[in-house]
Amino acid sequence: MPEAVRTDDISPDEPARVGRPRDPRVDTAIAKATLELLVEDGYQATTIQAIARRAGVSAPSVYRRWSSKAELIEEAVFPSGLLAPEAITGDVITDLKPYCLQILEYLSDPAIRAAIPGLLVEYQNDHAMWQRGMERSVTPMRASFRDYIAKTGRDPVVDADQLFDVMLGALFTRALNEGAEGAEAFAHAVAKVITTTLDESKVGPS
Amino acid sequence: MPEAVRTDDISPDEPARVGRPRDPRVDTAIAKATLELLVEDGYQATTIQAIARRAGVSAPSVYRRWSSKAELIEEAVFPSGLLAPEAITGDVITDLKPYCLQILEYLSDPAIRAAIPGLLVEYQNDHAMWQRGMERSVTPMRASFRDYIAKTGRDPVVDADQLFDVMLGALFTRALNEGAEGAEAFAHAVAKVITTTLDESKVGPS
Amino acid sequence: MPEAVRTDDISPDEPARVGRPRDPRVDTAIAKATLELLVEDGYQATTIQAIARRAGVSAPSVYRRWSSKAELIEEAVFPSGLLAPEAITGDVITDLKPYCLQILEYLSDPAIRAAIPGLLVEYQNDHAMWQRGMERSVTPMRASFRDYIAKTGRDPVVDADQLFDVMLGALFTRALNEGAEGAEAFAHAVAKVITTTLDESKVGPS
Amino acid sequence: MPEAVRTDDISPDEPARVGRPRDPRVDTAIAKATLELLVEDGYQATTIQAIARRAGVSAPSVYRRWSSKAELIEEAVFPSGLLAPEAITGDVITDLKPYCLQILEYLSDPAIRAAIPGLLVEYQNDHAMWQRGMERSVTPMRASFRDYIAKTGRDPVVDADQLFDVMLGALFTRALNEGAEGAEAFAHAVAKVITTTLDESKVGPS
DNA sequence: CAATAACCGAGACGGTACGTCGAGTCTTATA
DNA sequence: TATAAGACTCGACGTACCGTCTCGGTTATTG
Numbered sequence: 001m002p003e004a005v006r007t008d009d010i011s012p013d014e015p016a017r018v019g020r021p022r023d024p025r026v027d028t029a030i031a032k033a034t035l036e037l038l039v040e041d042g043y044q045a046t047t048i049q050a051i052a053r054r055a056g057v058s059a060p061s062v063y064r065r066w067s068s069k070a071e072l073i074e075e076a077v078f079p080s081g082l083l084a085p086e087a088i089t090g091d092v093i094t095d096l097k098p099y100c101l102q103i104l105e106y107l108s109d110p111a112i113r114a115a116i117p118g119l120l121v122e123y124q125n126d127h128a129m130w131q132r133g134m135e136r137s138v139t140p141m142r143a144s145f146r147d148y149i150a151k152t153g154r155d156p157v158v159d160a161d162q163l164f165d166v167m168l169g170a171l172f173t174r175a176l177n178e179g180a181e182g183a184e185a186f187a188h189a190v191a192k193v194i195t196t197t198l199d200e201s202k203v204g205p206s
Numbered sequence: 207m208p209e210a211v212r213t214d215d216i217s218p219d220e221p222a223r224v225g226r227p228r229d230p231r232v233d234t235a236i237a238k239a240t241l242e243l244l245v246e247d248g249y250q251a252t253t254i255q256a257i258a259r260r261a262g263v264s265a266p267s268v269y270r271r272w273s274s275k276a277e278l279i280e281e282a283v284f285p286s287g288l289l290a291p292e293a294i295t296g297d298v299i300t301d302l303k304p305y306c307l308q309i310l311e312y313l314s315d316p317a318i319r320a321a322i323p324g325l326l327v328e329y330q331n332d333h334a335m336w337q338r339g340m341e342r343s344v345t346p347m348r349a350s351f352r353d354y355i356a357k358t359g360r361d362p363v364v365d366a367d368q369l370f371d372v373m374l375g376a377l378f379t380r381a382l383n384e385g386a387e388g389a390e391a392f393a394h395a396v397a398k399v400i401t402t403t404l405d406e407s408k409v410g411p412s
Numbered sequence: 413m414p415e416a417v418r419t420d421d422i423s424p425d426e427p428a429r430v431g432r433p434r435d436p437r438v439d440t441a442i443a444k445a446t447l448e449l450l451v452e453d454g455y456q457a458t459t460i461q462a463i464a465r466r467a468g469v470s471a472p473s474v475y476r477r478w479s480s481k482a483e484l485i486e487e488a489v490f491p492s493g494l495l496a497p498e499a500i501t502g503d504v505i506t507d508l509k510p511y512c513l514q515i516l517e518y519l520s521d522p523a524i525r526a527a528i529p530g531l532l533v534e535y536q537n538d539h540a541m542w543q544r545g546m547e548r549s550v551t552p553m554r555a556s557f558r559d560y561i562a563k564t565g566r567d568p569v570v571d572a573d574q575l576f577d578v579m580l581g582a583l584f585t586r587a588l589n590e591g592a593e594g595a596e597a598f599a600h601a602v603a604k605v606i607t608t609t610l611d612e613s614k615v616g617p618s
Numbered sequence: 619m620p621e622a623v624r625t626d627d628i629s630p631d632e633p634a635r636v637g638r639p640r641d642p643r644v645d646t647a648i649a650k651a652t653l654e655l656l657v658e659d660g661y662q663a664t665t666i667q668a669i670a671r672r673a674g675v676s677a678p679s680v681y682r683r684w685s686s687k688a689e690l691i692e693e694a695v696f697p698s699g700l701l702a703p704e705a706i707t708g709d710v711i712t713d714l715k716p717y718c719l720q721i722l723e724y725l726s727d728p729a730i731r732a733a734i735p736g737l738l739v740e741y742q743n744d745h746a747m748w749q750r751g752m753e754r755s756v757t758p759m760r761a762s763f764r765d766y767i768a769k770t771g772r773d774p775v776v777d778a779d780q781l782f783d784v785m786l787g788a789l790f791t792r793a794l795n796e797g798a799e800g801a802e803a804f805a806h807a808v809a810k811v812i813t814t815t816l817d818e819s820k821v822g823p824s
Numbered sequence: 825c826a827a828t829a830a831c832c833g834a835g836a837c838g839g840t841a842c843g844t845c846g847a848g849t850c851t852t853a854t855a
Numbered sequence: 856t857a858t859a860a861g862a863c864t865c866g867a868c869g870t871a872c873c874g875t876c877t878c879g880g881t882t883a884t885t886g
Contacts, residue, residue: 020883456739537662
């Protein structure tokens, strides 16, 4: 049995070099069908068999690529890491509102709204997956927010991480329940609350 | 063949006066089994058949009482209206923190944490049910919060309803993700943020 | 506990004299519904629940009167003993054909045609019931046929009982499969076959 | 996504060329379990779930092959056409008795005895199935019997088809009720009756 | 150019949950 | 005390999705 010899440099996690390559059209068809079904019929009805059916693809072709429905949906809905927002770089008062609005609108995407509760259910049986998802999405956001607060030279009366949790939690719940309706006003309210709390803080010795 | 007409007094919403009455032990056994399964195995595994099995009850006995898994779980987890918190009646600074803590701890109940994402999924296919649930739980809370703010005589810089949404959204998300861990500190943070925003507001003409 | 005192003479197998008497309209409604359902929907669909439903009666009211679906149907379809044909009394050649026709038409009754295969299925699990049914219906017929043959003074080349089984089996199968269609011709054929066999027999010493 | 068109030779009635082929052991296990249950517990208790259970097979695997219990039992009990008797080819007197005996013994098979009343019940709701079954089993028998009578050169006093119905009806009823007990004697009786009727007939002009 | 290996669609596989229905039994209020 | 209504347990019904597997067949790389 000959070894699978690698003859040229390959990115280290390249899974296979011999055999028939995967048809990229299958990947896109699955992703497209997944998003469509999520939006049209909800998480419940977005079964793997239904996805395969709509994509014109066989069920094993789906399982070959993703080991579970949760992973498939996670990847289809958050293709390149959850949120990945641009860091806040400018003035605190003027920056926070567009930042909140950006998050709110992102989370209000119909596919994302449909996917999240379902993913939360799946996470109940797979804590590791939950952790992976959080570290991919929320953790970098939290870090960039913390850096931003530090750069303002303030010593907030409320810990920066918890302030972030208040902000994100409010936006998350709003997006889940109401979607993008009244996003502008709510983003303004959230930004105002956070800004007010920051203003209250004494400026540190910097 | 006797007549089925009843001429004497019956309480108006009396569901059944003839026939074998429902065994109340069946009701409690189902509710108990539902909560246990939710906590032990998560929402996914809390199937109606599994509930019936654990309750020592037949599946039709479950379907006789609830028309769907969502309704059953909703009623088992929120027996008499979601939350039903005590209204805030005292001083704003000292009251808000225990109020937040109360909400956070209530939502951190393992059965509730397990139930909520699943219910959100079901609500995708039954908007009326979502509305019913919200009106039973969140709406009265929002109203009592608004009244409380009004009684303080303040004219908040942020609309009272949206302030409430920020508060509840933050607590809701926290409870869902972290449960009761560090509840004390987070409740303090939320209360501080809300209080600060209220303090900023000018006192109205009373 | 006071005894149930009998104050007047009652036929000895009277089952109950105290308590609420049975409503005779229930009995007739059940019987009527049973026959209707048998003819309209077949044996399979003639469930006890369906009978109760159509009769406007509760299921226990049916079970109170009959211990099983088989007994109920047996009694509804064969109210006073199966067949109970008039004995053959006259001339062999002229009598046999109307006799066969009478049997064939009786078995061709839609309710009987529908009931018989179902009853045969039930008899598989209750041999005693089968025996009871046979003794109530076939046995007296066979006896009267045997007597009739004896009275003709013939010593048949085929045993009278088996000759009867040939005759009845042919008529029974015919009625089950074709019903009353072409009954006249088939009754003639059967009578002819039996008569010919009898004619072949030598006349005994009387 | 490769093309699914096949241009080269395929046997015309090949049912499936793609997909995992059926496990033939499943087929035989189902058939075996069906016959066993019929004999042991009767038609009533031979449910599809019980068959699947005994065969060590899932219920969907049964439904994949047969659309109803009736079809499954029909095929299990009459694998290749009902009866399929050898044609009568020799002398009328000597041939008829073994022919009758053969039919009687075939119908006395415990599985067949158990199956037939149940199938008759099912046929009440599916006349087409009854017709199919008759044409597969009785019709060819009747034809071969008619040919046989014609070959004897007789012009029977009773129509050949009705003579056949008398013969088969007698044997059928006997098998259903008594099974193989006393088969020898009854086959003799039936053969005698039919033979006598044929002897009575004038020999035709050949 | 042949061998090899991973891909492809189709569909069978064992399992399990679904929600409904019929079978009988049991409990209650009523007559 | 028998009745009628209806809840009760049990289990079969037929369907759907789960995730796996086994095919025949295709498309690349490798020797």
